[in-house]
Amino acid sequence: MILLSKIILGKEEKEAVLKVMDSGQLARGAVIKEFEDRFAEFIGVKHAIATSNGTTALHTALVANGIGPGDEVITSPFSFIASANAIKMAGARPIFVDIEEKTANINPRLIPDAITQRTKAIMPVHLYGRPAKMGDICGIAEKYGLKVVEDACQAHGAEFNGKRVGSFGTGCFSFYATKNMMTGEGGMISTNDDEVAAIARMHIHHGSSGKYRHEMLGYNYRMSSMEAAIGLEQLKKLNHFSSRRRDNARYLSENLQLLKGIVVPEICSGHVFHQYTVMITEEFGRARDDVKNCLFDRDIASDVFYPIPIHKQRSYKEYWNDHFPVAEKLSTEVLSLPVHPLLTEKDLDKIIGALHEL
Numbered sequence: 001m002i003l004l005s006k007i008i009l010g011k012e013e014k015e016a017v018l019k020v021m022d023s024g025q026l027a028r029g030a031v032i033k034e035f036e037d038r039f040a041e042f043i044g045v046k047h048a049i050a051t052s053n054g055t056t057a058l059h060t061a062l063v064a065n066g067i068g069p070g071d072e073v074i075t076s077p078f079s080f081i082a083s084a085n086a087i088k089m090a091g092a093r094p095i096f097v098d099i100e101e102k103t104a105n106i107n108p109r110l111i112p113d114a115i116t117q118r119t120k121a122i123m124p125v126h127l128y129g130r131p132a133k134m135g136d137i138c139g140i141a142e143k144y145g146l147k148v149v150e151d152a153c154q155a156h157g158a159e160f161n162g163k164r165v166g167s168f169g170t171g172c173f174s175f176y177a178t179k180n181m182m183t184g185e186g187g188m189i190s191t192n193d194d195e196v197a198a199i200a201r202m203h204i205h206h207g208s209s210g211k212y213r214h215e216m217l218g219y220n221y222r223m224s225s226m227e228a229a230i231g232l233e234q235l236k237k238l239n240h241f242s243s244r245r246r247d248n249a250r251y252l253s254e255n256l257q258l259l260k261g262i263v264v265p266e267i268c269s270g271h272v273f274h275q276y277t278v279m280i281t282e283e284f285g286r287a288r289d290d291v292k293n294c295l296f297d298r299d300i301a302s303d304v305f306y307p308i309p310i311h312k313q314r315s316y317k318e319y320w321n322d323h324f325p326v327a328e329k330l331s332t333e334v335l336s337l338p339v340h341p342l343l344t345e346k347d348l349d350k351i352i353g354a355l356h357e358l
């Protein structure tokens with residue numbers, strides 16, 4: 001079976017975890033600080049704060065930017081539910097803005113119309129590892145005095161105009177087991193803002209500013225040292241992983257772009273291809289889900305990210321009257337094909353061959 005994602009752990013990660021276990025310090029130690037410092041350096045920001053996962057990174061980043069009850073945050077309806085859930089967790093209201101068909105990311109041209117007196121922030125999602133249009137988004141944020149919180153949970157190392165995502169506003173990353181770099185469960189916040197960093201540090205540790213001194217309501221959203229040890233080794237390999245993903249994506253596109261009814265992702269230099277996602281249109285002659293099943297029968301995994309836009313989820317009933325036509329259309333057409341770093345040319349040819357045959 002050609003899998004959609006594969007865990008890549010070497011002896012470096014294993015040795016690093018054993019070293020932490022032997023050290024006797026399994027939490028809140030120097031290894032976490034080291035991971036935070038290296039990650040901040042990689043993104044190109046002053047501060048990085050390790051968290052228990054990407055969702056807690058998003059929740060914390062919003063709170064640290066002063067977002068709370070009564071506030072509105074503009075985001076994409078075409079994402080993993082955690083993006084919008086984090087806004088609700090902060091007590092604020094998600095306001096959805098439709099996406100662009102070509103990129104599946106939030107459409108900056110539609111943002112100004114969604115801004116109200118209550119809008120406090122824009123949360124773009126760099127979906128599939130493709131950077132959102134940060135030039136336009138930051139311009140709008142500046143004009144209207146809004147914060148930018150980036151959901152970069154799928155976009156470790158992605159760049160917009162040569163600048164890493166997660167360095168435009170407050171960045172949020174996930175190190176869940178299937179992401180481009182992983183620690184099992186884990187997350188990270190990146191920021192250049194000293195105050196945001198200070199509040200985020202308190203928020204992940206019960207609002208604590210010093211030993212048993214609590215300034216605000218906080219949570220236990222900390223990362224363990226074993227996870228940080230894995231993360232440090234993964235970070236060293238990330239650039240290599242990303243270039244493998246990009247090479248695989250280029251090869252797939254070269255060989256799929258001429259097929260009628262398959263729209264391949266637009267080439268973009270800063271894309272790190274967490275997913276390689278094509279659109280199966282009517283012209284293909286087979287429904288998207290049919291294609292997925294046929295690939296499965298040929299031992300090729302594929303999946304749909306995401307089959308139900310957030311505003312159509314049962315836990316978002318209050319949004320059911322809203323319509324975001326592009327998000328709704330893409331949810332019926334997108335199909336993500338394997339692109340992970342361990343694929344061989346033979347694997348890629350098998351995927352390409354199967355689609356040509358279909």
Ligand SMILES: *Cc1c(COP(=O)(O)O)cnc(C)c1O
Pocket residue numbers: 053054055056079080082083125151153154173174175176186187
């Ligand atoms: C994975 C992911 C998250 C959440 O990260 P977890 O570590 O699973 O909590 C948030 N947003 C997006 C777009 C993701 O892909």
